[in-house]
Every structure is written in C-alpha cells, then in structure tokens.
Amino acid sequence: MGRAFRVILTCARNSLVRELMFRTNFIIVTAASLLWVCANIAFYLLVFQYTPSIGAGTGWGRSQFFVFFATGLIINSIVHSVFMPNADLFSERVRTGVLDFLLVKPLDCQVLVSFERLDLSTGGNLVVGVALLIFSLIELGWVPGVIPIALYVIYVVCGVAILYSLMFSLAATTVWLGRNQTLYDFWFYLTIFGRYPMEIYRGPLGLPLRIVFTFVIPVLIVVNVPARLLIRPLYPQTLPEWGLPLFALAATAGSLWCCRRIFQAAIESYRSASS
Secondary structure, eight states: OOOHHHHHHHHHHHHHHHHHHHHHHHHHHHHHHHHHHHHHHHHHHHHTTTTTTTTTSSSSSSHHHHHHEEEHHHHHHHHHHHHHHHHHHHHHHHHHTTHHHHHTTSOOHHHHHHOOOGGGGGHHHHHHHHHHHHHHHHHOOOOOOOHHHHHHHHHHHHHHHOOOOOOHHHTTTHHHHSSSHHHHHHHHHHGGGSSGGGGGOHHHHHHHHHIIIIIOOOOOHHHHHHHHTTTTTTSOOSSSSHHHHHHHHHHHHHHHHHHHHHHHHHHHHOTTTTT
C-alpha cells in the first residue's frame, strides 16, 4: 500500500507538470467546464422560478435540490479528474500493446492503469460544487454536525467507488472488443439516471427504472444517499432510516468486487498486440 501511494503521488505530480506545460489549453478547458456548470445552475434556477419543488410531495425544493446537485458535481468532478482519463487511455494501451509494459511493473496493474494520469481541468467543478453545497446549506439554515459531515464524506467516497467500478468494468471490455469507442456513450446512458432525485421515478414506467438503477446497477444511490444524509433533519427518507445507506455500503463493496473480477478476467484474456 505504501508503494502504491507513492506511485499515485508521483503520477499526480507528473500530471500537474504536464498541465502546466500547456497553460493556455488548461485555462481554456477549465473555463469551458465551468461555463457548462454555470449553465446548468442557471437552468435549474429558471426551473424553480415556475415550481417550488421537483415533484409534488417529494421534499426536493430549490435549496434541497442544489444540495443534491452540488453533491453530484463533487462526485463527478473527482471521477472525471482521476479515473475518466485513465479509462479512456486503457483502450489505447490495449490496442497498441503498451499495456505489456504495465503488466511487468512491480505493482498491481489495476492500480497503475487507474491513477497514471489526472485531468486537473475539471478541478474547478469541485470548487464550485463545494461552494454551492455550503451556500445551499446556509440558505436552508442548516449547519450539519460532525456526524452528518463524516457520513457525507463516507458516502461521497462510496459514490466515487461505484462510478469507478462501472467505468473500469466498461473499459476492461476493450480486451475482448479490440477497441471500445462507445465507453463514453455507455457511461452517459447509464449515469444520466443518477443525475436526479430518485423520487421522480414513480408510476408504471418510473418505478421499474428506479428498481433497476438502485438494486441492479446502483447509479441512483451514488448522489441520492450522501445528499439525503446531509439534509436528513429537513427531509424524511422514504425508506427505513438506515435501509438505503446500508444497502449503499453493500452495493459499493459488490461493485468493487465485480470490477476486480472483470478486470482480472480481462487481463487473463489479454494477448499482446505483437502476439
């Protein structure tokens, strides 16, 4: 673990140096990312001019929803900064045979391919997410204690782990498919359901989606659980108080286990591009 941590820090330092070599590009990409976030915030502000909450009786008013939205920003900015560049690069490594050099390194291959590069241009989204979270909580008049904050951090980590597992499970299929150009497409299709509170999935069409994307592909719990726990004194949960959080822990462990098994199976099936 100590060696892996030192390798990850070295990779982070190299990524920072790489970004600073092309400062103008870094600034432009960061600005574009921040503009996208600001456009989304403006859109939801416009929506809440016409309705006091998302869905009647759901409890997701403007401030509560922005706690949810800020949590999604925090989780997705971490995933996109740390893991998305490496998942995308994994396909190229397999296709060109560069993965051969990683397999002979004296460190677990999955650790290397997961943390080799960082995309620091999305770090601005993390700052905006934290600022929006604090502002929304102040607007609600709610100052969370130590326990809610600790639980929030734990479940943000769980959300990151679930998205990481899904992402690298998709990336590992490159070994069998040869060149997985649809990684971003699959990622968008699956994670788009987790961008909104799960209470909107109701009725004959919404309920099956809620069940599938909670208990089969657990993308709905990625943002919902930490956001709910942070504003729990203001918003009563629809499930038993600890039912969904406990399932989120089990889903995190199960997702990581499945990702590890899929990745190992892919590595065992891998044949060098030169073979």
